[in-house]
Amino acid sequence: MAEETIFSKIINKDIPADLLYQDDLVTAFRDINPRAPSHILIIPNKLIPTANDVEAEDEAMMGRLFTVARKLAKEEGIAEDGYRLIVNCNSHGGQEVYHIHMHLVGGRPLGPLLMS
């Protein structure tokens, strides 16, 4: 059984976050340490630690991350200029929180590949 992270507490509203969206499958909130004018985390409500742990049964839920990213990018006003969607995996990928999450980053031109 995977260990819960701070993100479970955000999903359950046990700790505050700047919540932008929540439904039966996913939750989205602003990153506490934004690296761009728009920096949003979109996460499944189910605890999946990393991209290595995604199963076939999770496909609909993982697809929902993209649907919500599209909606939020539009709401943030960054859809036309563009943005980046990032999922970090494990230490070489720079993952810090072991509850899989998609970063939606935009609002300024980003470098050629990496966020920083």
Ligand code: 5GP
């Ligand atoms: P990772 O490096 O795992 O891909 O990204 C984790 C992200 O979660 C980081 O960008 C970090 O700023 C963000 N983060 C960590 N703890 C919290 C928190 O308690 N609240 C919010 N809103 N974001 C957090």
